[in-house]
Amino acid sequence: MRATLLTAPHEISITEVDFPTVQNPGDAVVTITATCVCGSDLWNYRGIRQIAQPQLTGHEFCGVVTEVGDEVTTVKVGDFVVSPFNTSCGECAHCLAGMHSSCAHKEVFAMGCQTEAVRVPYADGTLVATPEPPAPELIPSLLACSDVMATGWHAAVSAGVREGSTVAVVGDGAVGLCGVLAARQLGASRIIAMSRHADRQALAREFGATDVIEERGAEGAARVLELTDGVGADAVIEAVGTIEALQQAGACARPGATIGYVGVPVGVELALDPFFRRNIGLRGGMAPVRAYLPLLMDLVLTGKINPGKVFDMTLPLDQVAEGYAAMDERRAIKVLLEP
Amino acid sequence: MRATLLTAPHEISITEVDFPTVQNPGDAVVTITATCVCGSDLWNYRGIRQIAQPQLTGHEFCGVVTEVGDEVTTVKVGDFVVSPFNTSCGECAHCLAGMHSSCAHKEVFAMGCQTEAVRVPYADGTLVATPEPPAPELIPSLLACSDVMATGWHAAVSAGVREGSTVAVVGDGAVGLCGVLAARQLGASRIIAMSRHADRQALAREFGATDVIEERGAEGAARVLELTDGVGADAVIEAVGTIEALQQAGACARPGATIGYVGVPVGVELALDPFFRRNIGLRGGMAPVRAYLPLLMDLVLTGKINPGKVFDMTLPLDQVAEGYAAMDERRAIKVLLEP
Structure with a gap:
């Protein structure tokens, strides 16, 4: 064969x-x-x-x-x-x-x-x-x-998404998009997809995203804070795996929130201090x-x-x-x- | 004054x-x-x-x-x-x-x-x-x-300690010892304190530790696995803040477990891959x-x-x-x- x-x-x-x-x-x-x-x-x-x-x-x-x-x-x-x-x-x-x-x-x-x-x-x-x-x-x-669907689901579950959550999603690949779908199913009331590709933005909206942000990094995080009265997201899904994506996820999160991360962090060495200071948790892994x-x-x-x-x-x-x-x-x- | x-x-x-x-x-x-x-x-x-x-x-x-x-x-x-x-x-x-x-x-x-x-x-x-x-x-x-007591409590809560949990505690300072006390109050049935100082071991036992391990690092983690039929701890409290302590905590944890970390990770850059592969979460911070x-x-x-x-x-x-x-x-x- x-x-x-x-x-x-x-x-x-x-x-x-x-x-x-x-x-x-x-x-x-x-x-x-x-x-x-x-x-x-x-x-x-x-x-x-x-x-x-x-x-x-x-x-x-x-x-x-x-x-x-x-x-x-x-x-x-x-x-x-x-x-x-x-x-x-x-x-x-x-x-x-x-x-x-x-x-x-x-x-x-x-x-x-x-x-x-x-x-x-x-x-x-x-x-x-x-x-x-x-x-x-x-x-x-x-x-x-x-x-991909199970991995997006794992991210949402690991991030603690629940009824009424505001969720930011870093990564607009298949897993990030499935994370949007998972967050919606788990009852999130606001889902902020971070994407700069029109086709993926459209699918994110179809899957339940209520907001789409094109900016990345610190600018993207600033936009999430703007959308959440300066508070940050209750839960963040990270579906990329680079250090930049993890830092962006951390900056989008409100103090005490958890990042559900499912992007394989190949070679990533993360400075923990900014996460520690704001009680940003990291959970996830191979789904x-x-x-x-x-x-x-x-x-x-x-x-x-x-x-x-x-x-x-x-x-x-x-x-x-x-x-x-x-x-x-x-x-x-x-x-x-x-x- | x-x-x-x-x-x-x-x-x-x-x-x-x-x-x-x-x-x-x-x-x-x-x-x-x-x-x-x-x-x-x-x-x-x-x-x-x-x-x-x-x-x-x-x-x-x-x-x-x-x-x-x-x-x-x-x-x-x-x-x-x-x-x-x-x-x-x-x-x-x-x-x-x-x-x-x-x-x-x-x-x-x-x-x-x-x-x-x-x-x-x-x-x-x-x-x-x-x-x-x-x-x-x-x-x-x-x-x-x-x-210290509130910080130890925060570590135990962040690690998800609950009724019947097996908990490993990395760090035998005041916070780690309070973490033992917190784990006991939260219903942990087995608490493995990692300490090589007789006075701290004694206080750990008084606070509720059921086991004390003197080994550190990979050896210490191997002992935790021995004590848990090869499975690892359901929850881990990390109250030191060094990269060695975080790695030790990760190696003690069973897949899917969360490390409640409250030792300030000054300058720590953590390689995430070993945590990701085994779904070891990190939660905690300034209590x-x-x-x-x-x-x-x-x-x-x-x-x-x-x-x-x-x-x-x-x-x-x-x-x-x-x-x-x-x-x-x-x-x-x-x-x-x-x-």
């Missing part, structure tokens, strides 16, 4: 690999209906993070179960399932505490998911099936629950997607959220190189791939 | 200043019953933080109201009061949200509190009076509520003492907590130089001064 291989910065191509099979009694094999390109895939693509050898890529997918091991009980052949970006056993202390992204038996999909089928270890603790086959138009939104997945899938299936709108480009898997290029060049927010 | 003056590193002496009087209608004057030396006073004393000119010192006190301005309504002459280490108006958005340490009208006691009397602006929003004059043996515990003061004073007056035990040396104000030296040389945990 076809799979996506990164061989060097900006060198993405289709390669042939064996169709996966069940190896252990807890495995399932999922034939992929839709997969996609993640902002974090771009680190390797851009050479920011060096790869030691050619790498099979991708970690987001949904699809149909085509084989299960003898011990699998919660999904069966024919089920439509969504997978988090890592496996989880569902039984260790971390999974039981809802921290599936730190599962003691965590595995990443080393064979990549921008492909036709995936072997899923710990299928019972990892996959979530829909009650019935979903309507085709729901596929993008279900796929988004595999990572425990599995913990949120049943709720998020239900919100999608009942039409309450439509995070699939972050996919503004859909390509056949064979054109994966164009998908990476479009995201790299910011021609697309997020690219869906159909095998 | 006498006041304490820092003129250069390790140069502390008694000087003469005017007895304070009411300047504004919201002021009160408090004649001090007890004051003390804070770990943070040592930064200037040690020359870690340079002072530009001679400085009147101290920020913790309790005492008796001896004059009030015309607009003061919540305390009256003769009341015994405890003061937070900063003033607060009680009416701005930050005070109303319980973040009094970020009060829009915040003032620090620039004239110092290691003295005989203090003028307190915003007396209504700042001071809390006891229902009746307290028994003399309660004075140290009431004084502790002015800073909003006023928010906790009524509760803490009640716990003291009803005999439920006795944080005054952190004072293991009491000196007359005239011997303030010895008080600083004893804390600097770690001969005392915390020094109480009697004017």
Whole structure:
């Protein structure tokens, strides 16, 4: 079958690999209906993070179960399932505490998911099936629950967004936009999206943003203070991961607020003093997607959220190189791939 | 009257200043019953933080109201009061949200509190009076509520300590020890104090520590993991403020846990990646003492907590130089001064 291989910065191509099979009694094999390109895939693509050898890529997918091991009980052949970006056993202390992204038996999909089928270890603790086959138009939104929607949700939950909150959102990529959607669902009454791209501003408003600020850094924070009578935001979502974005998030926050940060802070060393002086908390990290997945899938299936709108480009898997290029060049927010 | 003056590193002496009087209608004057030396006073004393000119010192006190301005309504002459280490108006958005340490009208006691009397602006929003004059043996515990007990409490609250939590406490100074006491009050069932000083270990156990670990850094964290079946602590209190202490706190925490940090992180630039990967949160900062003061004073007056035990040396104000030296040389945990 076809799979996506990164061989060097900006060198993405289709390669042939064996169709996966069940190896252990807890495995399932999922034939992929839709997969996609993640902002974090771009680190390797851009050479920011060096790869030691050619790498099979991708970690987001949904699809149909085509084989299960003898011990699998919660999904069966024919089920439509969504997978988090890592496996989880569902039984260790971390999974039981809802921290599936730190599962003691965590595995990443080393064979990549921008492909036709995936072997899923710990299928019972990892996959979530829909009650019935979903309507085709729901596929993008279900796929988004595999990572970006769950990550935006994690940011909002980590930031302590609740009924009536004023929330600032730093970052207008797919995760930041899903953070807007999450904040709305969690009852925020005011959501200030920080974005300077018209298409993303429009989607932010559609997802529930009440205000859009184009300024960045100290200027952006000053605008948030202006909009909040000098107080600052009750909660801040940070979905970029750079030191500038974290500082901007801190400056937007009111004293005592928490930043829910989900942008991977690669190499960031943060001066804590300004956060300490104003009691600005920092919570977040790799989202425990599995913990949120049943709720998020239900919100999608009942039409309450439509995070699939972050996919503004859909390509056949064979054109994966164009998908990476479009995201790299910011021609697309997020690219869906159909095998 | 006498006041304490820092003129250069390790140069502390008694000087003469005017007895304070009411300047504004919201002021009160408090004649001090007890004051003390804070770990943070040592930064200037040690020359870690340079002072530009001679400085009147101290920020913790309790005492008796001896004059009030015309607009003061919540305390009256003769009341015994405890003061937070900063003033607060009680009416701005930050005070109303319980973040009094970020009060829009915040003032620090620039004239110092290691003295005989203090003028307190915003007396209504700042001071809390006891229902009746307290028994003399309660004075140290009431004084502790002015800073260290409230700061330890803030750490425990920020870390999310609750009924049944396993809590690790990094730092065995007065604040760390008060953090142990706070964790116990908040229902923690296991409290692991990290200390290598016999006297502090003993007080930690008296305050509610169930385990004491002498190892530091990665070794200390490994011991915490051993004690928690490899899981880590549900909540961590960090009461030091160095990068080593923060890293140690992070390594002790279970995935998804929050570090309540109250050690001032002077100059700390923290690499966030290890925290992000395991979803370790950081919350805390300058404690909003006023928010906790009524509760803490009640716990003291009803005999439920006795944080005054952190004072293991009491000196007359005239011997303030010895008080600083004893804390600097770690001969005392915390020094109480009697004017």
